[in-house]
Amino acid sequence: MIVLKNLTKTYQSKKLTVGALKQVSLTIEKGDIFGIIGYSGAGKSTLIRCINLLERPDSGNVIINGVDLTKLSPVELRRQREKIGMIFQHFNLMKRRNVFENVAYPLKGKGLTKTEINDRVLKLLELVGIRDKVYSYPSQLSGGQKQRVAIARALANDPEVLLCDEATSALDPQNTKSILNLLKEINQKLNLTVVIITHQMEVIKEVCNKVAVMEEGVVVEEGSIIDIFSSPTTKISKEFVAHTMGYENFEKILNQGFIRDPLKYELTARITFVGQIAGQAFISKISIEYGIYANILFGSIESLQGIPFGSLIVSFTGNSLKIKEAIGFLEENNVRVEVLKEHGATKTDNAQCS
Amino acid sequence: MELLKQIMPNVVNLFPDLIKACKDTLLMVFISGTIASIIGIPLGVTLVVTREGNLLENRFINSFLGKIVNTFRSLPFVILLTAIIPITRFIAGTTIGLKGAVIPLIFASSPFVARQVESALLDIDPGVIEAAEAMGSSPFEIIYRVLLVEGLPGIIYALTITIVSLIGFSAVAGTVGGGGLGDFAIRYGYQYYRTDVMIVATIILLLIVNMVQGLGEYLLKKLSH
Numbered sequence: 001m002i003v004l005k006n007l008t009k010t011y012q013s014k015k016l017t018v019g020a021l022k023q024v025s026l027t028i029e030k031g032d033i034f035g036i037i038g039y040s041g042a043g044k045s046t047l048i049r050c051i052n053l054l055e056r057p058d059s060g061n062v063i064i065n066g067v068d069l070t071k072l073s074p075v076e077l078r079r080q081r082e083k084i085g086m087i088f089q090h091f092n093l094m095k096r097r098n099v100f101e102n103v104a105y106p107l108k109g110k111g112l113t114k115t116e117i118n119d120r121v122l123k124l125l126e127l128v129g130i131r132d133k134v135y136s137y138p139s140q141l142s143g144g145q146k147q148r149v150a151i152a153r154a155l156a157n158d159p160e161v162l163l164c165d166e167a168t169s170a171l172d173p174q175n176t177k178s179i180l181n182l183l184k185e186i187n188q189k190l191n192l193t194v195v196i197i198t199h200q201m202e203v204i205k206e207v208c209n210k211v212a213v214m215e216e217g218v219v220v221e222e223g224s225i226i227d228i229f230s231s232p233t234t235k236i237s238k239e240f241v242a243h244t245m246g247y248e249n250f251e252k253i254l255n256q257g258f259i260r261d262p263l264k265y266e267l268t269a270r271i272t273f274v275g276q277i278a279g280q281a282f283i284s285k286i287s288i289e290y291g292i293y294a295n296i297l298f299g300s301i302e303s304l305q306g307i308p309f310g311s312l313i314v315s316f317t318g319n320s321l322k323i324k325e326a327i328g329f330l331e332e333n334n335v336r337v338e339v340l341k342e343h344g345a346t347k348t349d350n351a352q353c354s
Numbered sequence: 355m356e357l358l359k360q361i362m363p364n365v366v367n368l369f370p371d372l373i374k375a376c377k378d379t380l381l382m383v384f385i386s387g388t389i390a391s392i393i394g395i396p397l398g399v400t401l402v403v404t405r406e407g408n409l410l411e412n413r414f415i416n417s418f419l420g421k422i423v424n425t426f427r428s429l430p431f432v433i434l435l436t437a438i439i440p441i442t443r444f445i446a447g448t449t450i451g452l453k454g455a456v457i458p459l460i461f462a463s464s465p466f467v468a469r470q471v472e473s474a475l476l477d478i479d480p481g482v483i484e485a486a487e488a489m490g491s492s493p494f495e496i497i498y499r500v501l502l503v504e505g506l507p508g509i510i511y512a513l514t515i516t517i518v519s520l521i522g523f524s525a526v527a528g529t530v531g532g533g534g535l536g537d538f539a540i541r542y543g544y545q546y547y548r549t550d551v552m553i554v555a556t557i558i559l560l561l562i563v564n565m566v567q568g569l570g571e572y573l574l575k576k577l578s579h
Contacts, residue, residue, distance in 0.1 A: 045561075050486055081490035092485035095579055096504055105499070106489040137579040153489070294529075 002028040002051065002161065002193065007060035009046055009217075013172040019047040020059065022217040028210075030160075033187050033194045035204035035225075037240060038214035048165050048197045052084045053077060064161065083152030091146040091164035093138040099125065100134045106156045124152040126351070142174030150239060151182065155190070162186075164196045169205055173270050180206045191333070201244040203230075209305055210334055213237045225304050230272050230336055245300050245311045265320040265344030268297070269327065271338040274311040279321075282335060283314065292318035313340070320344065359375025368542055368576040376558060377539035378452055382524045382534055386459035387517050394461070394467025394516075395509065397423070399497055401468060402475045409483070423465040431523050433461050435530055455532025459523055467516050474508025475501050495523035507577040518563050525559065535559055 009021040019044045028034045049055035051062060053069050069080055093102050093338045103121045112120070125131045128148040138146055146175045147167060147290060154162060164183065168176040184207050204225065211228050213221040213236055220234045221302045232238045232338050242248040245314075247270075254268060275284075298313040316323045327331050327337050359366050395537045397419065403409040404416040431438065435458045442457040478501060499511050502509070525536025535555045543551035 054484060057532060078490040078492060081488060084488070086485070088481055088485065090479075090481055092479065092481035094500065096506065096577070098579075103428040105486075109495070136468055141517075150485075153485075157489075247565050263432075336480055 001065060001178075002026075002049075002195070003061075003063040004028075004051070005061040005063065007050055007057045007062070008046065009043075009050065010056065011067070018160060022220055023048070023062075024060075024217070026212055027149045027162075027196060028193060028217060030193050031191055031328040032210055033196065033198045033208045035185065035198065035208035036214060037198055037201060037204055037211060038236075039199060041213040043217040044197045044199075044214045045165060047250045048163050048195060051104075051161070051163055051195065052081050052086060054086075054112075068094075078331060080089070082157040083159050084161045084163060085151075085157075085159040086163040086165065087147065087150045087154050089169045091138070091143070091150045091170075093146055093153075093269055095138055096138050098135050099130070099141075101154060102138070102149055103152045104168070117184070120156065121152075124155055124258050125149075126157070126305060127186065128152045142175070142176060143171050147171065147175070147179050148182065149174065151179075153185070155186065157194070158190075161193045161195065164194065165200075166197055169198065169200070176203070177206070183207055190349045195239075197198045201240040205244055205304060205319070213240065213312075226274055226307060226309065229302075229304055229309055230274050245302065247298050247300070247311070247313060250298055251340065252315060263344075264317050266315055266317045266342075267320070267323050267327075267344075268313065268315045268341040270338045270340055271314055271330065272338075273308075274334075274336075275307050277334060282330060282333070290322045290329075292316050292322050292324040292326055317344075362554060364542070364546075364548040364551050364552045368538075368551065372554070374537060375452065375533065375535045375555070376507060378532075379521070379524050379534035379536070379559075382452060382459060382516060382527065382532065383520045386456050386463060386524075387513070387520055389456075389460050390467050390516065390520075391513060393464040395471050397464065397468035398475065399501065399556055402501070403497065404525075407488075409421070409496060417509050417568045419468075424466050426461060427469065429462075431526050432457070432529075434462055435457055435527065447450065450530070450532070452533050455524065455530075455534070459527060462507075463516055463520050466513060466519065467522040470512030470515060471505075473508055474512050475505045477508055478504045480559055481531040507574045510573045511570055512578060514566060514574075517570075521559060521563055521566070536571025538559035 002023060004026045007024045007264045008022045011018045011020055017087050024047060030346070036044045036047060046055055050057050053062065057070070060070070064080065064084070067080060069077060072080060089311065094105070100121055103124055104117050107117045107120060122131065122134070127135060128151050130148045132147055133141060133145060138149070139150065162183075168179050171179060180203060183194055183196070186192055196203060200203060208225055210221065210223065210224050213228070213234065221228065221232065221237045228237055229241055232241045242250075283294050283296065293316065295315040295317070296312060297315055299311070301308060303309065303311040316326070330337050365372060401416065401419055401423070406414040408411065426434070436442055438458055438461055439449050446453040446457050448454045482504060483496060483500055486496045491499065524532070524534050525539070528534045528537025529540055535558060537556035538551050542548060543555060
């Protein structure tokens with residue numbers, strides 16, 4: 001378990017003081033794949049580098065399995081670091097060492113015999129799926145292969161935690177996917193806690209079970225991935241979710257106004273289904289039972305942690321009271337409804353009166 | 355042989371001296387190069403790791419060593435040669451001949467090696483060093499398992515450049531009686547108007563420089579991946 005307590009870090013240049021982390025606290029449970037998302041400059045990289053103290057916070061504590069790393073001597077800290085693997089955006093492999101030597105690097109000087117190191121390296125390369133590249137040099141490998149070597153190297157000392165600092169940001173979509181699958185696989189196989197820093201919600205969606213959203217050095221929202229996706233509360237989380245679900249441009253279009261009957265009441269809402277209810281025919285049902293028209297403007301379905309997660313944007317027309325009742329019915333059935341826009345006869349009349 | 359005598363009579367007459375001069379030059383370069391590497395490489399490493407934000411950041415040591423290196427590097431070699439005569443005499447017991455020349459050569463080339471090594475090591479991706487830190491390597495371990503390994507081609511190249519400039523310096527050292535090819539060219543060639551002696555000495559220096567440079571480049575290519 002990783003506990004970060006009130007981490008603060010400020011960078012000072014001559015004229016500018018930048019608060020990279022402002023009182024950040026997080027708890028990451030064993031076995032989690034914990035995602036930390038934010039735009040560049042949000043402080044997420046600083047945060048992950050504080051976990052193994054590559055970056056020392058100005059104040060606060062980093063407690064891993066009950067050991068407060070900030071209180072350790074350099075020697076003790078180095079011993080702890082062996083139990084915290086880390087991979088990077090640009091892989092950071094040693095160019096003059098081949099794949100075998102790169103993976104063997106952290107195993108040397110630990111009192112292992114040559115055969116033990118040999119066996120261990122080959123086993124790791126087997127695990128990450130590049131056993132055939134043992135004697136290649138990093139320059140002969142693709143980005144995805146390099147990251148696999150980096151993962152093998154990070155796992156060499158049987159770590160309990162794997163830190164991934166934008167590990168897929170330099171990869172193409174296909175390699176990103178395969179690296180993420182590999183992370184998921186080793187998370188399950190080795191019961192490894194994985195912390196992922198990224199600016200891509202797709203990455204979070206693909207592998208994480210929990211997510212923290214960062215903005216300007218502060219964790220603004222945190223929760224299970226389903227929670228964040230189904231009910232994002234902050235503006236930034238909404239942006240990330242909208243981007244991932246593909247409706248980020250929708251509100252712009254909505255506000256431009258499309259052809260509609262100005263005399264009729266119309267309500268546009270985003271309707272979110274999570275889990276099994278995503279399979280039910282709610283829209284037809286309310287349309288028939290409440291006598292209202294439903295125009296589906298947008299729809300998508302995703303799988304989060306293997307749970308279906310559907311999102312619809314629907315424009316209802318008809319009797320405003322009936323529409324409100326229908327929404328009530330949906331909410332009773334654990335369908336989340338978020339009204340995006342409401343306009344029509346009654347409302348306009350009222351506006352004119354006042 | 356007759357033909358050689360006709361083209362360059364002085365060279366043939368002075369042949370044993372020429373051979374000795376070659377030997378002296380090589381010996382001077384070899385001894386001073388070796389010692390300069392022994393001093394310069396650790397100095398270069400120190401200059402890198404004590405930099406701001408680096409492994410063993412230490413502003414005092416960094417600026418202190420930096421200033422010493424700069425001082426020796428800014429002095430023209432001829433001036434250095436004469437300026438450190440007391441030191442040379444103290445260490446070598448003499449200021450002439452091979453022994454007398456080696457000391458100033460070491461003084462001139464160690465800071466040169468240090469700066470070259472520094473620049474080679476600064477070329478190493480800081481990410482690689484960070485990865486080693488994250489794996490729990492100590493600063494000392496990072497120096498000899500990462501910096502010196504990853505920086506080896508750069509260091510070899512730095513030494514190549516150093517040796518080439520040492521060959522040049524050694525010719526200058528020759529002017530104050532240090533022996534070697536430079537001394538030979540000036541004393542037996544220039545001062546007696548024996549053009550053939552100067553030309554042959556120059557060609558030999560040219561060959562040595564090219565061989566060293568070629569070898570350095572070959573090693574650089576072989577060691578880089």
